[in-house]
Amino acid sequence: MTRWQWLIRLLTRRMWFRAALVSAFGVALALASALVGHTISYQFAATIGAKSVDGILTILASSMLAVTTFSLTTMVSAYSGATSTITPRAVQLLIDDSTAQNTLATFLGSFLFAIVGIIALSTGLYGETGRVILLVGTIAVILFIVITLLRWIEHIARFGRVSDTIDRVERAAMAAVDTIAVPLTLSTAPPLPDARGITPVLPKTMARVTHVDVAVLGRLAQAIDVDIHVLALPGKLVEPERPIALIAGGCDKAAVDKVRQAFTLSHHRTFDHDPRFGLVVLSEIASRALSPAVNDPGTAIAVIEASARVMLRLADHRTSEDAPLPARVHVPAIGMAELLDDWCRPIARDGAAIVEVGIRLQKALAAVARHAEPFRPLIEQAAFDAAERAKAGLASERDRSVIEHMYHGHFAARNR
Structure with a gap:
């Protein structure tokens, strides 16, 4: 991806971009009725009864302003909740959510369409025949609003939740793995x-x-x-x-x-082209869940499984044959040791006193080691470090023996 393609991609993901685009379309649709209204006969306009469009636009303008404000408030609440309860680094993925941006753009564009239509009607710009085109456009806008509302109702039920945020970070990390051109x-x-x-x-x-x-x-x-x-x-x-x-x-x-x-x-790190950042953010979510104030080991286990899937994708990653690197440009590889540190060390440190987290971490590391055999020594070292932290943090001798058994069963036994 070239620099300009990258900048255009960043521009199109800005929240205001889609809102401005749909708003411009709404204004253009409202004004287009005056330009093509002459193609409609007066008798047809009288039959349709297009005079009712005045009241419809008034209702549309008042309701869309309220719905836009409500949707924006909901989105800001989701951002604030993710910042305080999940991790601030994941908020950008919520801001970039296409469904939320399309919903806000639709409501704002519909509001502007209604406002411009009301202003044009009050000036007599449309005439009797232009009202027919405006009525057809209004019906199309209402249908579009209904579809958007149905999607938004389904989407808002999980928007900003912990599981939804974990899935978003995992997908962002997977996408970054697929775009990098380094081994x-x-x-x-x-x-x-x-x-x-x-x-x-x-x-x-x-x-x-x-x-x-x-x-x-x-x-x-x-x-x-x-x-x-x-x-x-x-x-x-x-x-x-x-x-x-x-x-x-x-x-x-x-x-x-x-x-x-x-x-x-x-000044800020981004998920694109940076799979390590995805692992860092996933580990931050787990660390927040393992804090004494939250005490949610289930979320930490979900993060471990999501991170393991990212590591499996990284192990399978190969440089693209369709778009190889230029012959005279040398790019460094990504180190497995750094990836393991980003993923395992925070979880092993903050979950050392919870045996369920230690067990799941050992199983996840073993799964990655079986899938990426060349990196087994590094993965085994990370598993050993996690086991040692768990044995130091667990109060029960039985729990410590369970962690030790898990480590020796997956790693140490293979070296005998």
Whole structure:
């Protein structure tokens, strides 16, 4: 995905974008009746009885304003609830929800359609024949509102709930896995070129990398005959003293600036192209559920299972053959050790005193280890750490023996 495609994607996900688009369509539909009204005969307009459109538009305008306000209040309440009871990092997924945005856009667009129609009717813009077109448009808008309301009623029953948020984060992490063009490896230390003839590309501020335009880097590498080594993947925190890329070969300041512009930086981390962030947010949800104030191990177990599915997708991930990386652009791999730390360590730490969480974590790690055999040593190390934390946190000797039995049954017994 190029930088411009990425920026357009971000724009279309903004809440105001769909609302503005549907509102403009509503205004255009209301004014179009005056332009095509002359195609309707006066006798047909009198037969239809289009004068009733005045009262319909008045009812529509008053009701849509109330429904829009109510829907917006409901959405803000869901955002506030997710921030205080789940994790603030997941709120962006609720804000990007397409159903909620379409609902708000429909109600606001219908309100503007009714307002513009009432104003135009009061000025006599439509005439007797134009009212027919306005009536047909009003009926179409009402049908669209009814369909949207039915979808919104079904959607609002689970919008912002813990299970719904977990599913959203899992889907975002899965989508990020499918879009990344880098392999999975045991270590994240990339092979760096010889220090001679290397030009570092330094960022101008401290921020998070949210997108790397690899296509631009590939064209630039071919144009100036150099190799470009990317050091900062999406999600990485960069600073002005540490390079985000290295250029192997002769280049000028303009080329360095072009390489720097291929990296999109933001103050906040995003889910796109960053599967580690999805695992981090899932672990935060589990940590919040395991806090003494909440004490909800069931949510932590649901998070463990969702994270395990993401890890299985990561283990199956291969670089795309349809869109391979440019030949002279070198991108580092994602390290399994960092993924396991993002997923397991917070849950093992905060759920050490709950035996059910420890059991489920051992089973999930064993499932990932069976599916990703090359990474078994790292997964076994994470399982050992989780078992040790659980044995230190559990008060019952029987619970400690259960955790130890789970670990030895899935991991240690295979090494004998």
